[in-house]
Amino acid sequence: MLxxxxxxxxxxxRAKRFSSVELAQASLDRIASLNPALNAFIxxxxxxxxxxxxxxDALIATGSALPLLGIPIAHKDILATAGMRTxxxxxxxxxxxxxxxxxxxxxxxxxxTVLIGKTNMDEFAMGSSSETSHFGPVRNPWHRDYVPxxxxxxxAAAVAARLVPGATGTDTGGSIRQPAAMSGICxxxxxxxxxxxxxxxxxxxxxxxxxxxxxxxHDLALLLNAMAxxxxxxxxxxxxPIEDYARMLLMERDARPLAGVxxxxxxxxxxxxxxxxxxxxxxxxxxxxxxxxxxxxxxALPNVGLSVPVYYVIAPAEASSNLSxxxxxxxxxxxxxxxxLADMYRKTRAEGFGAEVRRRILVGTYVLSHxxxxxxxxxxxxxxxxxxDDFRRAYAQCDVIAGPTAPTAAFRIGAxxxxxxxxxxxxxxxxxANLTGSPALSIPCGFDASGLPIGxxxxxxxxxxxxxxxxxxxxxQATDWHRRVPTMAGNA
Amino acid sequence: xxxxxxxxxxxxxxxxxxxxxxxxxxxxxxxAPNTQASAVDIALPGVLPVLNRxxxxxxxxxxxxxxxxxxxxxxxxxxxxxxxxxPKGYQISQYEIPIVQGGSLSIATPAGEKIVRLTRAHLExxxxxxxxxxxxGMTGIDLNRAGTPLLEIVSEPDLRSAVEAVTYxxxxxxxxxxxxxxxxxxxxxxxxxxxxxxxxxxxxxxxxTRCEIKNLNSFRFMQQAIxxxxxxxxxxxxxxxxxxxxxxxxxxGRGETRPMRSKEDAQDYRYFPDPDLPPLAIDDAWIExxxxxxxxxxxxxxxxxxxxxxxxxxxxxxLTADRETARYFETAAKSLAAPVERTGKxxxxxxxxxxxxxxxxxxxxxxxxxxxADQLAALLRRIADGTISGKIAKDVFDAMWxxxxxxxxxxxIAAKGLEQISDAGAIEKIVDDVLAANAAIAAEFRxxxxxxxxxxVGKAMAATKGKADPAQVNATLRRKLSN
Numbered sequence: 001m002l003x004x005x006x007x008x009x010x011x012x013x014r015a016k017r018f019s020s021v022e023l024a025q026a027s028l029d030r031i032a033s034l035n036p037a038l039n040a041f042i043x044x045x046x047x048x049x050x051x052x053x054x055x056x057d058a059l060i061a062t063g064s065a066l067p068l069l070g071i072p073i074a075h076k077d078i079l080a081t082a083g084m085r086t087x088x089x090x091x092x093x094x095x096x097x098x099x100x101x102x103x104x105x106x107x108x109x110x111x112x113t114v115l116i117g118k119t120n121m122d123e124f125a126m127g128s129s130s131e132t133s134h135f136g137p138v139r140n141p142w143h144r145d146y147v148p149x150x151x152x153x154x155x156a157a158a159v160a161a162r163l164v165p166g167a168t169g170t171d172t173g174g175s176i177r178q179p180a181a182m183s184g185i186c187x188x189x190x191x192x193x194x195x196x197x198x199x200x201x202x203x204x205x206x207x208x209x210x211x212x213x214x215x216x217x218h219d220l221a222l223l224l225n226a227m228a229x230x231x232x233x234x235x236x237x238x239x240x241p242i243e244d245y246a247r248m249l250l251m252e253r254d255a256r257p258l259a260g261v262x263x264x265x266x267x268x269x270x271x272x273x274x275x276x277x278x279x280x281x282x283x284x285x286x287x288x289x290x291x292x293x294x295x296x297x298x299x300a301l302p303n304v305g306l307s308v309p310v311y312y313v314i315a316p317a318e319a320s321s322n323l324s325x326x327x328x329x330x331x332x333x334x335x336x337x338x339x340x341l342a343d344m345y346r347k348t349r350a351e352g353f354g355a356e357v358r359r360r361i362l363v364g365t366y367v368l369s370h371x372x373x374x375x376x377x378x379x380x381x382x383x384x385x386x387x388x389d390d391f392r393r394a395y396a397q398c399d400v401i402a403g404p405t406a407p408t409a410a411f412r413i414g415a416x417x418x419x420x421x422x423x424x425x426x427x428x429x430x431x432x433a434n435l436t437g438s439p440a441l442s443i444p445c446g447f448d449a450s451g452l453p454i455g456x457x458x459x460x461x462x463x464x465x466x467x468x469x470x471x472x473x474x475x476x477q478a479t480d481w482h483r484r485v486p487t488m489a490g491n492a
Numbered sequence: 493x494x495x496x497x498x499x500x501x502x503x504x505x506x507x508x509x510x511x512x513x514x515x516x517x518x519x520x521x522x523x524a525p526n527t528q529a530s531a532v533d534i535a536l537p538g539v540l541p542v543l544n545r546x547x548x549x550x551x552x553x554x555x556x557x558x559x560x561x562x563x564x565x566x567x568x569x570x571x572x573x574x575x576x577x578x579p580k581g582y583q584i585s586q587y588e589i590p591i592v593q594g595g596s597l598s599i600a601t602p603a604g605e606k607i608v609r610l611t612r613a614h615l616e617x618x619x620x621x622x623x624x625x626x627x628x629g630m631t632g633i634d635l636n637r638a639g640t641p642l643l644e645i646v647s648e649p650d651l652r653s654a655v656e657a658v659t660y661x662x663x664x665x666x667x668x669x670x671x672x673x674x675x676x677x678x679x680x681x682x683x684x685x686x687x688x689x690x691x692x693x694x695x696x697x698x699x700x701t702r703c704e705i706k707n708l709n710s711f712r713f714m715q716q717a718i719x720x721x722x723x724x725x726x727x728x729x730x731x732x733x734x735x736x737x738x739x740x741x742x743x744x745g746r747g748e749t750r751p752m753r754s755k756e757d758a759q760d761y762r763y764f765p766d767p768d769l770p771p772l773a774i775d776d777a778w779i780e781x782x783x784x785x786x787x788x789x790x791x792x793x794x795x796x797x798x799x800x801x802x803x804x805x806x807x808x809x810x811l812t813a814d815r816e817t818a819r820y821f822e823t824a825a826k827s828l829a830a831p832v833e834r835t836g837k838x839x840x841x842x843x844x845x846x847x848x849x850x851x852x853x854x855x856x857x858x859x860x861x862x863x864x865a866d867q868l869a870a871l872l873r874r875i876a877d878g879t880i881s882g883k884i885a886k887d888v889f890d891a892m893w894x895x896x897x898x899x900x901x902x903x904x905i906a907a908k909g910l911e912q913i914s915d916a917g918a919i920e921k922i923v924d925d926v927l928a929a930n931a932a933i934a935a936e937f938r939x940x941x942x943x944x945x946x947x948x949v950g951k952a953m954a955a956t957k958g959k960a961d962p963a964q965v966n967a968t969l970r971r972k973l974s975n
Contacts, residue, residue, distance in 0.1 A: 080538040093537065100531060102538060199538040206767035234540050235769050318767055321570050324581020325535040329633065345574055368572070368762035377764060 001026045002162040003485065006071050006219040009165055013060055013070045020060065020070030024053035024114050027072040031116070031163050037144060037488065040157040042077045042135050044117035045084055052114040059112060067222050069112030074167040076155050077118035078125055079105050079210065080199035088201050089121045089133035089151075092326045092333045092352035102199020103234065104168060104210045104227045111226035116164055120154030123354045124323065125175055125203045127151050128426040131417050132356045139413070140183060141486035142452055146410040149179030149426075155213050156183035160486050166214035166223050170200055172207045173311050174405075174430025177442035180213055181405035181455020184444045184484060186472065187213040188220045191462045192437035193238035195224075196231030202322040204315035205236075207434040215482055217443060217472035221246035224465065240463075248470035257474045259293030261467075262398040266301040269403030269429060278404045281446025281454040285475065286402060292474055297398045301390040304432050306383050311431035312424055313367050313380035319357075320364025326352060359420065388436045395461040400471055403429055405442040405455035429457055439465045443472045444481040453481075494694040497722050498702075499657045499687055500611075500649035503664055504642045505674040506618070506682040507550045513617050513641035514541030514584060521680045529620075529635035535579035540768050543568075547641040548772065550673035551591045551615050552782045554643060557671050557789055558610055560595025562779055568615075568769040572762040576633050577620035585644075587763040590614035591772065597647075597667070598791070599659045600809075608660050609648040616642050637681075643673070649688065649699065654718035658711050661685055670790055670815050684709045689721045690735070700725070701735040705742055705749055717742035721749050793818055801825055801836025810844050816858045817843065823865035828872055838872055846889055863892045863899055871901035884910050884958055913960045916968075922960060923968045926952045937973055945969060 001023060004012070013020055028046050035041050049072065056070035080086045080098035087093045101109065109115065122132040130138035130153025138153040140146040141161040148157040152169030156179035159167055169176040171189035180187030188211045195210045202208060212223030225246065230239040265286070270279070286296060328334035328348030335347030353361070367376035394401060406426055416422040433440035438461055445456035456475075458468045476482050512519055515532035532539045555562045569587035592613035598605050618640040623632035645664065651657045665683055668674035676683050685708045690700035705721055708714040720742075725735050740749040765771075788796075790812040797808040797818075811821045825839045847868065851858060863871075871888055874880045880888065888904050897903035905911060913919060926948055927934050937944035945966070952965045 086537065088537070096537065098536065098538065100536075100538075198540055201537040202768075204767075233542060235542050236540075236767075317764060321572050321582050321762070321764070324572060324574065325537070325579060327574060327576075327581060329576045330534055330579060331536070341576065365762065368764050370760045370762075373762075373764070 002030060002165060004165070005216045006068065006165045006214060006222055007216070009071055010067050010069070014065070016060075020053040020056040020114060021050060023070065024049045024072050024116065027116050027164055030161070034161055034163060034488070038139050038141060038157050038161055038163075039136050040120055040138055040148075040154040040161065040163060041074065041117045042087055042089065042120050042133075042154070043085055045115070048084070049114055049116045056112050056114055064112070066112045068108070068226055070114060071112075071166065072114045072116045072164050073108060073223075074116050074119050074155060074158055074164045075102075075105055076121055076152050076167070076169050078121060078170055078201045078203075079168060080201065081105050081115070081118065084115070084118060086118065086201065087134070088125070089123045089135060090352065090354070090357070091134040094134060094333070096332055098199070100199060102210075103196035103229075103231045103237075105199060107229060108168070108223070108226050113226070119152070119158055119167060122151035122153070122175075123357050124201070124319070125151040125170055125172055125208075126319070126356050126360055128174070128178055128423050129411070129413075129417065130154060130157075130179065131413060132354050134354065137413055140410050140452070141488040142184060142410070143450070144488060145412055146452060147182065147413050149182030149406070149410060151175040151179070152187070152213065153179045153183070156180055156185060156187070159183070159185045159213050159215060161488060162485070166212060166219050168210055168223075168227070169213050170203075170208055170210045171430075171434065172203050172209075173315060173427045173434050176211045176213060177405050177430050177440060177455065177457060178426060180442040181444075181457070182410040182453065184453030184481070184486065185213055185215050186217055186220050186441065186443045186482060187211065188224060188441040188465065188469070189433060189439060190224060190228065190465055191238075191439045192434075193236050194228045194439075194463075194465070196229070196234040196237040198231050198233040198237075202318075204318040205322060206318060207311075207315060209434070217441070217469045217476055218246060218249055220441065220472075221249060221466075221469045243466065245466050245469055248466045249473040253474070256293030257477075258289060258471060261289075261294045261400065261471060263289055263294045263296045263471075264299045264394050264398030264401040265296050266299055266304065266394065266401060266403065268301050268304050269401075273407055273428075274404060275408040275448065277446075277448030278406075278408060278454050281448070282402075282404050282456060285445035285456045288475060288478060289402070289471070292478065294471070296402075299394050299397055301387075301394060301432075303383065303386045303390050307387060307431040307435060308424055308428055310380045310383045310387065310435060311427065312363070313376050314384065314435070316360040316364030317368050317377050318364070320361045320368065323353075323357070323361055328352070356420070384435050387432055391432070391436050391438065391461070399460065399467060400464070401459040403457055405429060405457040409448040409450070409452035409454055433459050438462050439468055441468050441472060443475065444484070445475075445479070446481060447484075451487075453484075495691050495722075495726055496694045496696070497653055498649045498690045498692060498699055499651035499654075499718060501647045501651065501657060501661060502686040502688070503645045503647075503661065504618075504684050505645060505668045507547050507641040507643055507673055508675055509544055509546040509550070509641055511544055511546070512639035513544050513547045513615065515639050517639065519640050521677075523636055525623075525632070525634035526636060529638060533579065533635050533639045535581075541584060541766075543769060543772065544641060547615055548591065548774070549782055550641075551613065551643055552774065552779060553671050553673055553786060554613055554645070554668065555592035555595065556779070556783055556786060557667060558592075558595030558597055560610060560613070561593045562774060563589055563591055563593060564774050565589065566591040566614075566772045566774075568766045568772065569763045570766045573759050575619070575622075576631060577622045577635070577638070579620065579635060579638055583617060583619060584766055584769070585616035586614035588765075591774070597660065597663055599656065599663050601656060601659065606650075606656070608650045611646040611648050613643050613645040616644055618642050649690075654715045654722065657687060657718055658715045661714060662711060666790070666814060671787060678709050681709060685714060687714065687718055687721075689718055689725070691722060691725045691729070701737050703735065703737065703749070704739045706739055706752060708742060713742055713744050716744070716747055717749055720747060724749065787815065790818075797821075797836075801840070803836055803840055807837075807840040807844065811840060814858075820847075820858050820861070820865045824869045824872070827866045827869035828876070835872065835876055838876065839869070842868060842872060846886060850889075850893055862895060863889065867892060867899045867901065874901060874905060878912060878914060878961065880905060880910055880912050881958065881962060884912070910959060913956055914964055916964075919960060919964050919968050922952050922955055923965065923972060926955065927969075927972060934973060945973070
């Protein structure tokens with residue numbers, strides 16, 4: 001049942017081939033059998049899921065045609081959910097329950113989705129492997145000794161293993177796209193401001209953006225349709241006309257559906273350091289896009305190589321401030337014994353945060369401190385603008401920029417967890433979209449020699465989501481990478 | 493060698509918005525602890541600030557009132573530090589680009605008007621309160637105040653004495669109330685000042701090392717604290733020591749300042765632009781809308797009062813001390829509608845005299861005076877047209893104050909028969925009676941004792957219970973005695 005994408009599940013629900021309760025139960029059963037091995041979920045709430053599903057079935061009976069009605073989903077555990085704990089994968093919030101829903105959580109609930117549970121992640125979304133969670137590492141459904149990518153690795157693993165057909169993630173430097181690539185599914189980071197950040201526990205406020213992960217581009221469009229929208233509670237949320245992100249997918253086209261679409265290939269995305277298996281898969285994908293009529297354009301993004309260093313100044317700087325609220329005073333973890341206020345802070349935060357979070361708080365505090373601000377933070381913001389300028393010039397020559405989502409397929413659990421710089425280089429192709437605020441997605445486009453999935457990243461200028469989804473959808477109409485089932489998932 | 497005192501003030505004025513600066517929670521004072529703290533104010537995970545445009549509007553109003561530059565683009569920044577009553581671990585303030593830059597305020601000094609330059613004024617949020625009593629050695633946190641909008645107004649170091657600093661602070665206090673951006677309630681902390689104080693040898697061109705005195709929440713304490721601090725610094729230097737840059741607290745009980753933290757302990761606040769708030773954009777149309785809604789400012793009104801109502805400058809200053817007094821005066825003066833060159837002074841005297849005294853006695857605000865401006869004007873009209881004397885008018889005023897006859901001056905005058913006796917025949921008769929009964933005093937006057945006349949006037953007034961027109965009595969007596 002759960003092997004079908006949302007579009008098909010939705011049609012089946014409306015055709016009453018099965019009920020939402022049956023679908024939710026199937027999801028819960030799969031979680032019960034596979035999650036112990038995957039560790040994709042931190043919290044599962046069967047009672048609530050079945051109640052939601054029952055309500056959805058009642059609505060379906062009235063003939064409601066909401067496209068997501070009755071579809072089981074999960075949220076990354078960094079999105080606040082009233083009545084279901086929101087841990088951010090941290091000991092600090094291990095028992096924290098929010099009194100409110102995040103805006104995107106609320107939007108998806110209003111769209112009739114059935115909330116199954118909350119997915120595991122790198123602590124406070126800081127990581128590229130989903131190994132830093134207080135609740136233990138997430139495993140890749142394609143090979144349980146490998147990471148699923150991160151930080152939305154729980155969501156990626158859950159969707160790849162057919163535990164749920166779609167789920168939310170958040171992307172600060174690639175945290176939707178990179179796990180989507182490494183887990184063989186699709187993930188979209190929208191334009192900054194398209195989805196409200198209200199209720200998204202902040203990691204780096206100027207970069208954070210929630211988005212969907214699913215198994216087809218069409219499903220991403222349906223989920224984004226529900227998630228996007230202006231929210232007065234987020235001053236960076238954009239007030240713009242509602243758009244149907246699936247509108248271009250449904251247009252009838254001839255045998256060359258991508259005729260006239262210009263796809264930019266930055267030299268910087270095809271150089272050294274890319275795994276040969278990844279390079280080969282990307283070449284294959286580009287050939288398919290050309291076959292469908294797309295024109296590829298070689299171009300340059302001279303400053304894009306600075307994305308990772310710029311990102312690893314700005315993101316920790318913002319994080320060091322955003323995470324100051326976790327001080328043990330009002331909620332969350334507080335050390336059991338302490339001598340005075342400073343000692344309470346020190347112990348609470350040393351116990352509550354894991355090593356990677358502490359590292360980033362230290363880096364962020366350093367780059368903002370007196371005497372270093374100009375050399376690091378201000379300089380990073382200046383270079384951020386240069387990178388944005390590069391992309392602006394590039395989009396004068398092309399509609400979409402293509403390349404690998406990550407330089408390699410998934411790596412073994414523990415292989416680089418002690419080498420932060422090697423870990424940070426996973427984000428080499430993804431951070432630029434966060435720094436520039438532009439949309440980007442990743443779709444499966446092949447496998448490496450070890451049988452691990454590889455992702456193709458498509459980026460576009462602000463508000464190009466519908467275009468990116470269209471290109472991805474046309475690609476998926478002619479390929480079956482996205483239909484491959486991970487070994488661990490067995491028959492769904 | 494003489495010393496010069498150099499003072500700059502940083503003033504936190506709480507802006508009079510109903511809701512907080514970044515959340516919709518109410519700002520009312522005195523609620524039970526933590527009942528006015530929303531999810532945003534207590535910084536739950538996932539909340540975001542949304543700017544209250546009412547706070548911005550008030551900052552613009554201030555900028556316009558002091559002739560400052562209103563930045564068309566200003567930036568909110570985070571000031572990072574840990575404290576239990578600071579829920580986010582940072583305060584949202586403005587740092588590199590404040591909303592208001594420059595401007596000035598003129599103050600009256602013995603040497604004449606003095607211009608005090610303002611550096612800037614910026615928007616920020618207040619923190620909560622730590623309560624150290626009643627918690628058995630623990631600290632209670634009340635976050636009701638967290639997120640209350642503040643305008644921090646920074647002066648240049650242009651003030652040269654404690655008295656000048658207090659004059660400036662009072663002037664600023666009156667202004668923020670006048671333009672309706674702050675209730676000025678110092679007991680509730682709506683208006684609080686920090687003073688940066690240094691001393692230098694007269695003629696020196698560089699500034700001495702300064703100390704910052706925190707949280708001066710009354711003008712009296714400000715004066716005491718600065719005077720103490722100046723003495724302390726001078727004695728220190730005279731004794732061969734040096735002033736250490738530090739933050740000091742004023743202890744009103746002991747009348748002295750004591751160290752709070754030194755520059756070495758000063759925190760690195762790691763200011764950076766708040767990524768949750770886009771730069772604050774203010775267009776010309778917004779500024780013009782605010783300008784159109786601005787009240788007439790005190791200086792302009794003062795000049796107009798002197799010109800339109802023929803007032804002494806001193807009276808005009810007193811009448812424009814606050815907006816309610818000015819409004820009361822002008823309503824009464826306009827209502828009287830007699831030639832203002834004559835009546836302006838009369839109204840001013842009554843507002844600043846009888847009315848002000850009665851308000852003080854009853855501890856009432858002028859807005860709550862039992863005698864309305866138009867009612868006072870009705871009383872003064874009867875002085876102006878000679879119906880009653882100024883002395884009788886005071887009795888009528890007292891009756892009005894207690895609400896007799898609904899505060900109607902004419903009704904009280906009629907009911908009590910207080911009309912002035914100005915009929916020549918009647919006065920003639922009274923004077924004749926007084927002269928007949930007091931021949932000895934009359935003789936003294938004729939013998940050249942000028943003072944004797946006053947005694948006779950007094951007796952005539954007493955005989956009429958004060959209703960006779962004293963000028964007329966006086967003239968009639970003189971005429972008869974010189975015959």
